[in-house]
Amino acid sequence: MDDPRSTTTGERTAAERPFTRPGDEAAARRDEILVARALDGDLTAFNQLVEAYQDLCHSLVARLVPDPDQAADAVQEAFFSAYRHLRSYRGPSFRGWLTRIAVNAAMDLQRARKRRPVSPYPELEDESWQPPAGPETDPETLTVAAERGHALAAALAAIGSDQRAAIVLFDVEGYDYAEIARMTGVSLGTVKSRIHRGRLALRAILAERMELFRS
Amino acid sequence: MPPAPHTPAAEAQDHAALVVALDAGDLAGAELLAAESLAASCTGCAALVHDLAAIRGAMTALPVPPRRRDYRLTADDAARLRPFGWRRLLEWLAAPGSTVRPLAAGLATLGVVGLLLTSGLPGLLSGFGAGGAASSPLMAPAESPVDNAAPGGSGDVQFQGTYAPEAAPSGAPGNEPGLAATAAPAAVPNAAPSGDPAAVAGEAATADPTVERVGATGTSDSPPELGKAAGPDAASTVPLPALVSLALLAAGLALLAGRMVARHRLT
Numbered sequence: 001m002d003d004p005r006s007t008t009t010g011e012r013t014a015a016e017r018p019f020t021r022p023g024d025e026a027a028a029r030r031d032e033i034l035v036a037r038a039l040d041g042d043l044t045a046f047n048q049l050v051e052a053y054q055d056l057c058h059s060l061v062a063r064l065v066p067d068p069d070q071a072a073d074a075v076q077e078a079f080f081s082a083y084r085h086l087r088s089y090r091g092p093s094f095r096g097w098l099t100r101i102a103v104n105a106a107m108d109l110q111r112a113r114k115r116r117p118v119s120p121y122p123e124l125e126d127e128s129w130q131p132p133a134g135p136e137t138d139p140e141t142l143t144v145a146a147e148r149g150h151a152l153a154a155a156l157a158a159i160g161s162d163q164r165a166a167i168v169l170f171d172v173e174g175y176d177y178a179e180i181a182r183m184t185g186v187s188l189g190t191v192k193s194r195i196h197r198g199r200l201a202l203r204a205i206l207a208e209r210m211e212l213f214r215s
Numbered sequence: 216m217p218p219a220p221h222t223p224a225a226e227a228q229d230h231a232a233l234v235v236a237l238d239a240g241d242l243a244g245a246e247l248l249a250a251e252s253l254a255a256s257c258t259g260c261a262a263l264v265h266d267l268a269a270i271r272g273a274m275t276a277l278p279v280p281p282r283r284r285d286y287r288l289t290a291d292d293a294a295r296l297r298p299f300g301w302r303r304l305l306e307w308l309a310a311p312g313s314t315v316r317p318l319a320a321g322l323a324t325l326g327v328v329g330l331l332l333t334s335g336l337p338g339l340l341s342g343f344g345a346g347g348a349a350s351s352p353l354m355a356p357a358e359s360p361v362d363n364a365a366p367g368g369s370g371d372v373q374f375q376g377t378y379a380p381e382a383a384p385s386g387a388p389g390n391e392p393g394l395a396a397t398a399a400p401a402a403v404p405n406a407a408p409s410g411d412p413a414a415v416a417g418e419a420a421t422a423d424p425t426v427e428r429v430g431a432t433g434t435s436d437s438p439p440e441l442g443k444a445a446g447p448d449a450a451s452t453v454p455l456p457a458l459v460s461l462a463l464l465a466a467g468l469a470l471l472a473g474r475m476v477a478r479h480r481l482t
Contacts, residue, residue: 043293047288050288055282058282062280080292084296153277196232200232
């Protein structure tokens, strides 16, 4: 296929990565200063880092963990762990380091509570929720987009946690295979396999509702 | 092992795996050509390619539930996560992955092994050689009390003192056991510090239960000296390796106990 996004190793250029933005370098410099102050015992500095990244961590973990309470616990645990192990941070990107901690916290928590039944996000069942307004603001498009989002979230919640993590990290967060392999502690081949199998599983779950996605 | 039968279902699975790899851009060479030809010739495969692309495209617009919690750390959180003073020690002791448990187990094992070596091994060796036992005071009670109770005996002087409590009754049948036991340790302090063989011989002679009994009952010339010397020097009969082993064992057990207490307090 002529998809320029992916290569055989799943590498992506900086422009293709959704989290690489022009302000990232300034943010990285700010992070280094805040980390240094936090290491000196300045809790306010660490909380500034939390404020900067709690939305990012929340959105990432909420996609990995279907249960809202578990997701919130995982994010909290990630920040606790970051504070506890701040001395082990060696750079170059605090954002990347924190993301790895959040992914690990989410996966650890899911492994620990694998057998516990999950209650999906009630927010997503709420009809008043609408996706962020884009160029298409006509009611029908918005309704279809909302319906598609709900269906996709439910399908993601239904597949295995390892496959979900690999798909979210690759398709939503924009990491490449090697980064996902490092984050999740598995081989490159396993990451590929999880993504492939996960996509097939999603397609099987969404088979009855594919018209939402084809439109 | 025979190959799996080539059924239509297995073939469909193979095709799906090939198509999803094609969609992900993970194919090259002959596999890529085969997958592309498959997608072009098979309607089901072509539909799968389109569906996968549509799902992947929708993934970026995946809704995110609103954040309901503020994750900033409080001062209490910070104190708990980076404890100081005794609480830090407790955290270290109670930490699941800490080195406390292996360290404690190692110390205790070394202690037990050390104690076995200093006490048990010489005993075993003495079973094979006559003189071997003399090197271990701890195993001395295994020796025959009759030999050591003999006045002016050529045995090790240390044995005299160590054995005296047991030796006295057999060496002097008419004596009261209690008196002999009281007097016996006196033989050790007087003899042990002296390396002079003559002195050893002389001291060995004083180890005679009869003489000791007299001293202990107050008829000796210097009973207070005998009593005074018996206490501190008696401890010197315990060899240093045994003491070190005991200390290691105690340290290991103390660490384990400390860990249990710390875990109990922190939970």
